[in-house]
Amino acid sequence: MRPGGSRLECCATDLRPRPPPPPSSSPQDPAIPSGPSLPPAPALRDLAGRLRRLPPSCGPVRLIGVDGHAGSGKSTFAGRLARALGGAPVLHLDDIASHEELFGWTGRLLAQVVEPLGRGETAHYRPYDWRTRRFGPPRALPPAPVILVEGVGAGRRALRPWLAALLWLELPAEQAWARGRDRDGEEQRAFWDGWVPAERRHFRDDPSRPHADLLVRPGHSVHEGYDVLPGPAGTAGQGPDSHRT
Secondary structure, three states: OOOOOOOOOOOOEOOOOOOOOOOOOOOOOOOOOOOOOOOOOHHHHHHHHHHHHOOOOEOOEEEEEEEOOOOOOHHHHHHHHHHHOOOOOEEEHHHOOOOOOOOOOHHHHHHHHHHHHHOOOOEEEOOEEOOOOEEOOOEEEOOOOEEEEEOOOOOOOOOHHHEEEEEEEOOOHHHHHHHHHHHHOHHHHHHHHHHHHHHHHHHHHOOOHHHOOEEEEEOOOHHHOEEEEEOOOOOOOOOOOOEEO
16 A cells, blocks of 8 residues: 555445356356345445545556455455446456466566556556466556456555555465365366465465455355455554444
8 A cells, every 4th residue: 555545444345256267267266146136235335435535546546456365255356346336447367477477477467557557548468368378469458446456466565555455355275275176176176286385485475464454254155244354454444343244
């Protein structure tokens, strides 16, 4: 977060579905069926309003990081929050990473996305295709009032100065990884065997959680809601009670 920026108050959130990943992609979060049975919760709309009121952090844009262990529910949460924000863009870091650079994508993200947005310009990035192992044609990302950056490492050291807020999905690593392995099945076993030690090394060298404004603790299912607590870096929203959707 930029020094002197406003802090988020603690509030409740909810989830939104995302299509399931391709067979040979990086770990993704589980898809939850969408529809009228899962409208944005009032507390999620409240969170969206608070994000809109934060000072811009990257040119005219409020970049919001959504970080956590693989399998913790980041993309689902980010999608639901984007819906509450009226269709805010979501940049999935799986589009920036690659098989060769699971975490070594900082320069590409800054050059293709962050720096252009910081100048108030439309960013152009080339989404990585996890099937063909190639980067695709450029995709435009125009400036918007709020843009969510979702993925493992969204709260990394090099990106934090550009973030208006950082949200961390509070699920223990082993539990999140087990969810991801169960979801992706035997076909993705070799990928996960390589991913887990890489993620361990990343968070050992560049931890995100200590810098989170909010901790989002998922329930056992979407219907149980989510506890949202002040994060280690948060100073607002401290009170006797947490909130639940």
